[in-house]
Amino acid sequence: MATIAVPQLNKAFASEDSFRQRTGKDYALLPLRFLPLDEDRYVATNFAGEYIVLTRPDLQALIRHELRPQGGLYDALKAKHFVLDGDSSVAIDLLACKYRTKHSLLSKLTSLFLFVVTLRCEHSCPYCQVSRQSQDRHAFDMRRCDAERAIDFVFSSPSEHIKVEFQGGEPLLNFDLVRWVVDQVLERNETARKQIAFVIATNLALIDDGILAFCKAHDIFISTSLDGPRELHNANRPRPGHDSYERTIEGIAQVRAALGADRVAALMTTTRASLSQPESIVDEYVRQGFSSLFLRALSPFGFAVKTGAIDGYTIDEWLAFYRRALAHILRLNKQGVAFREEYAALLLRKMLTPYPTGYVDLQSPAGIGLSCIAFNYDGSIYASDEARMLAEMGDYTFRLGRLVSDTFESVIGSPRLLDCLAASMSESAPMCADCGVQPYCGSDPVFHYATQGDMVGRKTTSGFCRKNMEIIKHLVRLLEDDREASSILRSWIR
């Protein structure tokens, strides 16, 4: 690099060298973390989540202050705020600004509120631990007085953006309450003036014109479940008549016709039967006209498995499945089919943009309580959807209070929540604190408590850790080594 010809400017101008030499001979390291990417390379991340891939000798030279302060690698490290030298002091201002931006959702507090309006469901999916087959409305439906308290609670959050998501069981079995909550929330919002969004998470088996008309009138988004092709979906999701797939597909068509093509999304859950057919699952989503798919492992890992309800699988088996599915999606994109994998898109936004994402499982401090609160059918308040599922198995560790006696302030400020958040922050958790992908990952105390009996968790054996670390490294390799994949992945962050 030293042989670059010095540009000859007109004599009225000072030479390049007179500016270059201000850099000095040494540099200071700004906060950084690193992780082996493969045999020869490391991925290093800075304070604000920018990354750079380095060879082992380059990384060693960087850390030993042996890098020569010129050339492309040094410039890249300096521009991405890994090093600081005599040339400029503005990196500190910019890092502060970027760090603040990356954590800007924290001060807004909770924006996602789950209303579990009933536990009843006409499906009997083995991976679901919460639904009940019952005709007794009173035992498993949320009461109107609790819903009213929940609405008070929602409007106590300082967040300007509020998402109310109706969950079950099957929320359409208690649609009267859904209707009532929507009307109440909108009435309250006449004065509160927040940005409100509604979502109903439903299997669509019970959708009808009356429900669709209400959804249309109130701009309600529909989230449904589609596990893959007919045989797989129906095996995963038994219901009387064995027609879950048919009803889902028909429901999606009805929703699109009534609400618009972009008003319904689907989620899939990976079962053992899914592992061998990632391509056909992706193809099913493409065939059904979806533009994206969220590849989810059994969540939270271990609940369904632990009870022996279904055959589990190891996280490495799931990762192999994920990589195959992602490769297939990239192949489709290369053939001109614009299709996205949502979990990768979430991580890519964390890696490639200055902005935060609100996804509950990838926050530090953890997203439980801060990003999301769940109101269970029985009037109890939980830190997340998984937290209330844990409770259905008899463990109330993450129950934050009861609607009848608690307020937003008492829940958010409760030692039960705050102690758990403080203990599990990845900036200070053992192993996370030094991990190269810490800025992209998060903390999931419910998962670690459920699988390891400890909120912080032991990361060497953590499925959460392995899953995220491997996916992030896989994405970095694609971004670095595969030009075509890189430009496809970059288009997903928009």
Next chain:
Amino acid sequence: MSDMRQVAVSLHSRLAITRDAEPAVLRIATDPGCLPATNTALILPSFITDLPPGFAAYLVEDGEPETLEIGSRLEPIYPLPSALSYLGEGDIIRLNPRHGQVWVMYRKESSTNSMLFTEQCNSWCVMCSQPPVAADDRWLVDAWMEAISLMAPDTAELGITGGEPTLLGDSFVELLAACKHHLPQTGLHVLSNGRGFNYLSFAQQVASVGHPDLVIGTPLYSDIAWQHDFIVQAPGAFDQTIRGLLNLARCDVRIELRVVIHRLSLPRLVGLATFIARNLPFVEHVALMGLEPIGFARANLSTLWVDPADYQSDLEAAVNELASNSMNVSIYNHQLCVLPPTLWPFARQSISDWKNVYLPICQPCAVRDRCGGFFHSAVRSHSRAISPLAHDGQRVSS
């Protein structure tokens, strides 16, 4: 813009007649029956003896030099220079009778009027198209103050340029306030190196004018401080500009970044795009610009020139980096035949009409109407890739 313009518009001209009178900023009128005013110059097609009284000057398009000479002893009569025959109702000139100079400050029908507030600058950019002059030119402030009050209220946009306009300090703020007062519907686009906004108080002062449509366009040439400083020939400029941008953002003043591409800025172009997307996402527009080979750029042309055909992959990478981060990005001063068709949606017709031309080779080009063409000064230094295209972007074989 669809005509085959070969000659750019001239904004300065000399008068054949001089007289001992103070310079004046005058609005052009073409109707002899209009209400006369002391800040209005009347254009007459030919010399007439019974001049409508009360105008500050009479510009005569056609007439015997001797007749005009005799008439000018009694009235402020001047032959209209033929280079300024385009002048029309509502245009604004500054007439300097003593030196026999006319300067066209504002053209009502133009969409690219700009106001040069000062020729002084605290940078010395190696490719400056308008090299700074150290002389005291505070008179420009008064001239623009008067001109602003005479401009048409339906003017869509005005540029403010220099030199470095913010060097005027309080006067700069007063000029912005005058624009807001007289031209509340006119968008203002200020070209500033941003260094002055290093002082938060100055950014606050500008913000407190409360102009409804103000954008500060600031050049940034590298993500490496000394490389930017080298290009603008001012140690510490990068840090000042970056802190200035942060201050402007803090005060909710809208910002555009302008990156001129040449041999010294090209090596960091893609890195700079990443830097902008990551550190300055609040910027509302990024313009990636071709070199205007005039001024210092001409003096340094052999050092600065890179054929745009040779940097298209870098340009494409930079555009994609910004666009995929949802940033609003444009390409200025590049002809469509130089750009890959994937970049056409980002190309703008960016060259001010008065210096915008096309080449003879462009005559048969089917996409010329969508193409930004050339700077008048670039006719001699342009890409080897210039070639007429068919509608589909394919080259027309000659």
